[in-house]
Amino acid sequence: MIKPMRKDEQKTHFNPLDFIYYSRGSVIPAVLAAAKHCYPRCGFEHCAALASAWLRKQRSGRERTACFFKLYGRDREGANLYVLCTAVPPLLVERTLSGLAAALYEGGRLIVVSPLPGWRYKRRRGGPAADSCSLASFWTEIEAAVTRARLQASIPVNERL
Amino acid sequence: MMIIFQCYGGTHTSVAAASYYLGLLPRHRPPHADELVALPHFDRLGHSKMGHLHYVGSDLGDNPVFVLGSGRWRRPLQEIIRAYLYRDGRPATAPVALIDCAITLTAATRLGGFLSRRLGWTSLGRPLVCRGIRRAYRSILAQVEDFEKNTSKYLIAY
Numbered sequence: 001m002i003k004p005m006r007k008d009e010q011k012t013h014f015n016p017l018d019f020i021y022y023s024r025g026s027v028i029p030a031v032l033a034a035a036k037h038c039y040p041r042c043g044f045e046h047c048a049a050l051a052s053a054w055l056r057k058q059r060s061g062r063e064r065t066a067c068f069f070k071l072y073g074r075d076r077e078g079a080n081l082y083v084l085c086t087a088v089p090p091l092l093v094e095r096t097l098s099g100l101a102a103a104l105y106e107g108g109r110l111i112v113v114s115p116l117p118g119w120r121y122k123r124r125r126g127g128p129a130a131d132s133c134s135l136a137s138f139w140t141e142i143e144a145a146v147t148r149a150r151l152q153a154s155i156p157v158n159e160r161l
Numbered sequence: 162m163m164i165i166f167q168c169y170g171g172t173h174t175s176v177a178a179a180s181y182y183l184g185l186l187p188r189h190r191p192p193h194a195d196e197l198v199a200l201p202h203f204d205r206l207g208h209s210k211m212g213h214l215h216y217v218g219s220d221l222g223d224n225p226v227f228v229l230g231s232g233r234w235r236r237p238l239q240e241i242i243r244a245y246l247y248r249d250g251r252p253a254t255a256p257v258a259l260i261d262c263a264i265t266l267t268a269a270t271r272l273g274g275f276l277s278r279r280l281g282w283t284s285l286g287r288p289l290v291c292r293g294i295r296r297a298y299r300s301i302l303a304q305v306e307d308f309e310k311n312t313s314k315y316l317i318a319y
Contacts, residue, residue, distance in 0.1 A: 036188075067237060067240040067244055069241065069244035069245065069248065070225050071248065071249070082248060084241070084244075086237055086240075087234075087237060088234045088237045088238055088241060088242060091212060091235070092211060092212035092231065092232065092234060092238065093212070093238075093241060094212070094242070095211075095213050095244065096210030096212045096213075096214065096229065096231070096238060097241070097242075097245055099212075099213055099214035099227075100214065100242060100245065100257075103163060103214060103225065103227070104163060104246075104255055104257075
């Protein structure tokens with residue numbers, strides 16, 4: 001016999017806003033975007049240093065899973081920033097996690113920020129690491145994604161289409 | 162508890178399993194085609210609806226039951242859901258059970274689902290899907306009964 005759902009566990013309140021920075025293939029774009037979100041005034045060099053320090057800390061355990069999902073930190077407004085890297089298409093992840101958040105948590109919002117520009121692909125082609133022009137465009141895309149996420153968060157839920 | 166039945170498209174096998182669980186289909190015989198077609202979401206959700214959680218109903222304990230189509234990303238998506246529910250180190254308050262129905266998929270259901278949902282040839286695909294579900298009804302039912310007996314085996318967050 002399946003246990004009935006208690007009234008208090010039907011929906012729980014959680015952090016009002018969660019951002020999930022999602023990148024496919026490499027975690028680097030997602031971590032860079034999360035760093036940019038936390039420190040909006042920082043440029044690429046500073047964010048890259050922050051991101052690499054954070055990644056070193058996370059990978060100390062050398063665990064390898066199909067899905068990398070970690071809390072990066074909190075922004076000034078108190079929203080949680082998560083970093084997600086997996087091979088699953090972004091739309092599928094966004095729909096599933098949004099549905100889960102809506103079904104399980106009350107009063108919370110989840111913003112999945114994707115697509116972020118690819119990193120590994122570009123690097124193989126002599127991308128961001130080698131070419132200053134493509135690095136600039138990569139960083140512009142990251143900045144645009146962060147700005148879009150912030151704008152999305154500022155729009156009340158009932159006004160969104 | 163939140164109960165999620167998961168399969169490839171989230172519109173055939175998972176809907177049949179969820180319906181068995183909710184008592185919308187008789188357990189003593191294979192379902193008729195018209196009974197299957199009358200089920201909510203059965204052979205109605207297209208490729209564009211993949212990843213959405215679709216509410217099917219609530220069981221006797223008032224636990225909400227959903228179906229989820231996750232394409233060929235079943236296992237990775239299960240990991241993402243688990244990671245999301247445990248994102249702060251502690252699980253969500255409400256337990257979540259995930260039943261992977263893709264193991265009960267038959268070739269007829271697979272082919273019929275492709276014809277009906279991907280190519281839009283419903284008149285050709287739907288009978289094939291119904292035949293596949295009817296043939297696999299014992300294994301679908303066995304999985305549902307196993308879930309009812311050993312719920313803890315299917316819990317991904319508790």
